[in-house]
Amino acid sequence: MSDDNKEIDEVTGTDTTGHEWDGIKELNTPMPRWWIYTFIVCCIWGFAYQFLYPSWPLIDSYYEGYFAETQRDRVHAELASYNQIRNISADKIKSMDLAAIKNDHDLNIFALEGGKAAFGDNCAPCHGTGAQGFVGYPNLNDDDWIWGGSLDDIHTTINYGIRGVHEDTRINEMPAYLRDELLNKAEINDVVTYVESLADNSIHPAAGSSEIFADNCALCHGEDGKGLQELGAPDLTDAIKLYVTDRDSMIDIVSYSRGGVMPSWNGRLDEATIKSLAIYVHTLGGGE
Numbered sequence: 001m002s003d004d005n006k007e008i009d010e011v012t013g014t015d016t017t018g019h020e021w022d023g024i025k026e027l028n029t030p031m032p033r034w035w036i037y038t039f040i041v042c043c044i045w046g047f048a049y050q051f052l053y054p055s056w057p058l059i060d061s062y063y064e065g066y067f068a069e070t071q072r073d074r075v076h077a078e079l080a081s082y083n084q085i086r087n088i089s090a091d092k093i094k095s096m097d098l099a100a101i102k103n104d105h106d107l108n109i110f111a112l113e114g115g116k117a118a119f120g121d122n123c124a125p126c127h128g129t130g131a132q133g134f135v136g137y138p139n140l141n142d143d144d145w146i147w148g149g150s151l152d153d154i155h156t157t158i159n160y161g162i163r164g165v166h167e168d169t170r171i172n173e174m175p176a177y178l179r180d181e182l183l184n185k186a187e188i189n190d191v192v193t194y195v196e197s198l199a200d201n202s203i204h205p206a207a208g209s210s211e212i213f214a215d216n217c218a219l220c221h222g223e224d225g226k227g228l229q230e231l232g233a234p235d236l237t238d239a240i241k242l243y244v245t246d247r248d249s250m251i252d253i254v255s256y257s258r259g260g261v262m263p264s265w266n267g268r269l270d271e272a273t274i275k276s277l278a279i280y281v282h283t284l285g286g287g288e
Contacts, residue, residue: 007025009025009027012027014027014028014029015027015028016028050063051065051066052065052066052067053065053066053067054070089107089110090114090270090272091272092107093107093110093111093271093272093275093276094270094271094272094275098151098152098155098275098278098279099151101275101279102151102279108279110276111275111276111279111280112276112279112280112283114272114273114276114280115273115276115277115278115279115280115281116280118269118273118276118277118280119131119277119280119281122265122268122269122277123277123281126262127139127140131281131284135242135243135245136242136243136258136260137260138242139240140281140284141284141285142240142285144234144235144238144240145229146227146229146232146233146234146242147162147170147229147232148229148230149282151278151279151282153229154278154281154282155274155275155278156170157170157262158265158274158277158278158281159264159265159266159274160264160266161261161262161263161264161265162232162260162261162262163259163260163261163262164261164262164263164264165264166264166266169264170232172220172231172232172233173257173259174220174253174257174258174259175216175257176255176257177216177254177255177257178254178255178256179255179256179257182216183212183216183254185255187212188251188254188255189251190205190206190208190209190212191209191212191213191216191217191254192247192250192251192254193205193206193209194206194209194210194212194213195213195217195225195236195250196247196250198224198236198237199236199237199238199239213225220233221233221234221235221236224237225237242258242260243258265277
C-alpha cells in the first residue's frame, strides 16, 4: 500500500496493512528489530551447532561433531581420574594397620566415607540403614558388643563372620536345654527368673536357681552373667537383648537355643573395603 493510500486506525493511530476480515482490520505492527536479529542469530547458531557438536544420526553411529567430544566422554575421564586417586588411597589402606589409618586424618576421612557407602550396600539389609538393628540383628550403636567392639574385633567379625562357612569364622553354640533334655521345664523357668533378676533387683528368683545358672550358664556367660566376648556370650545383666522381647521368648531361647549367622565378607569385599567398614562401624557410637 502506497503512502497516499495508507489508512490510519482512528483508535491507535497506527496505519493498517489493508487486510480486512469481517470488518476487522489488521494493524501494521511488525516484529521489533531486536527480536528479528535475535532470531537470525539463533538460526545461524543452530546451523553451526550441528557441525560443531554431535547431532545427526548415521547408519550405525552418529556424527561426533568437529570437537569429537561429548559430556559422557568428560564424565568418563573424570571418573577415571577419581578412580586413580581412590586406588592410591585404597592401596594405602590395604598396607596399613587400622590404628595407623585412624591416625591419618585424610585417610581416615576416606575410609569413613567408603565404609559408609559399603555399609549401605552390604550391611543395612540386616542391621538397618541407621545400624539400629532388629530382633536377631545386633544394634551397632550401643556398647553391648557380643564378640567385641574394638577395631580389631570388628575387623575380624566382618572378615570371617559368625557361624559362617569361612574356616576362621567365630563359632559358639548355645545348648538347647529342653530339646537336649539337659533341663526340665521347671528348671528352665527358674533359671529364666534368675536371669531376669540380674537386670532387675525387684525380681526374686526361686531357691536353687542360682545353682542351675552356675552349673549350666556361667561357663559362657560368667558367674556374674556379664558375658564373655571371647565366646560370643552376651551380657545378661543389662536391658539390651538380641532375641528377647518378653519372658516367653527368653524361655523359648533357653529351651531351643538361638544362633544367628553373619556371612564372611572375606573374598566378597576387598581388604580396603573391609577395613573401611570396620572403621566406620567403630565410630557409630558403640566402638570400644
